[in-house]
Amino acid sequence: MADDSAARIVAALRLWVADAPAGTRLPSSRALVAEHGASPVTVQRAIRQLVGLGLVETRPGVGTFVSASGPSRPADYGWQTSALGPRTGRAALSSTQRASLPDAIGLHSGYPARELLPERLVRAALSRAARAETALTRSPVAGLPELQAWFAAQTAVGAPPGGAPAPRDVLVAAGSQSGLSSVFRALVGPGRPLLVESPTYWGAILAAEQVGVTLVPVPSGAHGPDPDEVDRAFALTGARAFYAQPTFANPAGTQWPAGTARAVLDVVRARGAFLVEDDWAHDLAIDAEPRPLVGQDADGHVVYLRSLTKSVSPALRVAAVVARGPARERVLADRAAETMYVSGVLQAAALDVVTQPGWAGHLRAMRRQLRDRRDLLVASVREHAPQLHVEHVPAGGLNLWARLPDGTDVEQLVREGEARGVLVAPGTEWFPAEPSGPYVRLNFAGEDPSRFPEAAALLGAALKAVV
């Protein structure tokens, strides 16, 4: 494609320009056409991009030259130290967002591999969105009405009459991180307590800490949290909200049994509280079906989040927050103040993908691939890194949650693994307080599965080096 050629030429010329003194003349267009085997139009497009980037300047009739650049004295930011005051939140990015090193095996990321995505559907949907009215108009603050209706209909599957949210209860956000931030700000607020499972999703911990809510950890395992513990935590702290992932929880991939879900919902109702249900892995089922709790609740106790980012495309950042009653108004007001509205192009394209006839087939194919990948990584770990204990084979999601031998220094293991060429995520990030033990999270959806045995062997060797 001409685009890719132009990008290639831009990349090559950027390297060239970086090594050249200001004022150096670029090779002629004709020379670049010959060197890169591209059309003159493509070469001109590449040069325009470099001009736009300020890296080169074109003097008509003369040629193209490397621009002057570089500061004359070092900047002085010292004054910012007192202007900014003490830092309250975290400064570092999550280790799951590290860039992969060349040739390293990446089990650290939280995203599925490119080949698991519905590429054809996504490209076709974006092409249609480019021609549609939404390419040039604003979306309503709450979202495109058709997409709101789709999300609402999805939550109605299997719900008793009256339990399903209405389309107006659906608020579209640009990804679930943005939705979580709004929910924590609007329904909990700074200094107020929020119950969370432990371990739980690091992104939710990050969003909650940024808002300044006080996290109250409740232990959760293969059978979800103990409803009596949840009740005690509500009673002790006066919290009015509980954030949880009942379906294929991140990190462990477990699902609350139906009885636990009912009992927790009863506790939440009795305490006059919200259950913030983060259904992040709805489309990532492997051995079990998702059973969202939101459809079981008619009185607005369940505030529900679902994202399409991981199953459709990371570039179509679209998620739904479902909230009813005054809670909806609070979240909507926060959305308006925080971002005003979400691009209608992304909303229209995401809706297009999930309403195509090919979508169901894509989900089935993805399920098979996730199962094969999960099983291969479990088998590889058991064979090549038997000291790593996978407590539960996940019924859905993208990850294994593996316990290290007691006393293992998790950060040291992660560094040893990295030195050997395998990246894993330290379990520490999933704990809202001190970790209950040493864990790592291994993503089975992102890396080429043929490298899983090697990855497990490298991890096994790294473990031997640190224990």
Next chain:
Amino acid sequence: MADDSAARIVAALRLWVADAPAGTRLPSSRALVAEHGASPVTVQRAIRQLVGLGLVETRPGVGTFVSASGPSRPADYGWQTSALGPRTGRAALSSTQRASLPDAIGLHSGYPARELLPERLVRAALSRAARAETALTRSPVAGLPELQAWFAAQTAVGAPPGGAPAPRDVLVAAGSQSGLSSVFRALVGPGRPLLVESPTYWGAILAAEQVGVTLVPVPSGAHGPDPDEVDRAFALTGARAFYAQPTFANPAGTQWPAGTARAVLDVVRARGAFLVEDDWAHDLAIDAEPRPLVGQDADGHVVYLRSLTKSVSPALRVAAVVARGPARERVLADRAAETMYVSGVLQAAALDVVTQPGWAGHLRAMRRQLRDRRDLLVASVREHAPQLHVEHVPAGGLNLWARLPDGTDVEQLVREGEARGVLVAPGTEWFPAEPSGPYVRLNFAGEDPSRFPEAAALLGAALKAVV
């Protein structure tokens, strides 16, 4: 287009379904093909959308039927009253976001009309983005490197050596509202003071109130704020930041004289403070050129925002926050916690538009249109609503800021106008505290200009009714 036909059929059938009892059979596909003059494929697509929305159910071999719906008892949200506690921010949306009534003349919105947008460039850019790698990948948290470089190069125009930000100082946000929220959270914080011009952009007031910062108004007019007043406000409140729109300020469209800009920058430097420069109308110049202050500052005092939403397309929500030194790290950490990253599709498409050869011509054409529209609305108001006083003819931007006779009830005038068929925005929303007088804001960029004389006459009549 097939898409539009399907949407038309969906719209028609939704009305039909709304009136039909559950279980009613839909007309056959053949009947729908005949009725709507569409292809069978298009009719099937429309029906699939209705199924996706939960409005109809298809029984294979039998037909398509209206779904059952409707709650059995009213929901009880009373418990939320105590769970949510008192409300802190505003609940209502801005009056600029009201939907236009049919046939009403809309001068209330903050956006340019569809015909002012570079439609061909936007559609072509989105089509290319649909085929590019960014359609299926994540963007880095800080943004696509090429887009960061473009924004950085833009701020370097006319800057002395060392003054221009580097590409890594640019953080891409999904619109400037989102950027403002991050800046106010990361650099000011709840309970801390922030100087703002008065009047100033309502969206900035909203974002600041949501964060919980304490707004300190500084009067600003045709010549910008008085630098001595700014200095006194810093001294009195201990504020370390000043939010301002030096270029074509919203609402009045005025530009700070160069001397005022230099003096304010000196005050900001001497006070060890940030100037948050919101360059919202950079691409909306009419009679003057934008002169961003960010390029005049090497030590990170100016935190700069620029959005492409209004000049490229409201659907390509892409903005830049430029921050240097520790401030950059603070804002980046907030962006990561708040939204993780911005869709690469939107970033790639926006960059594509602004690096096309047609972009400069589009900006020139838009400038001519804005000038004609502004002049026509000014003339219409002077002729048909002489009681409305336009204090300054704006040098850029999208709006007139008009003063009403002393003692006018602004809200009543807005209602009287609406009753007569003309929508305007009450000036009240642009004041961080009590308004210094009765104003309305009139957008000259959104409505069909041939209706400006009629709009002015209706406003004049509305004014007579309330004064």
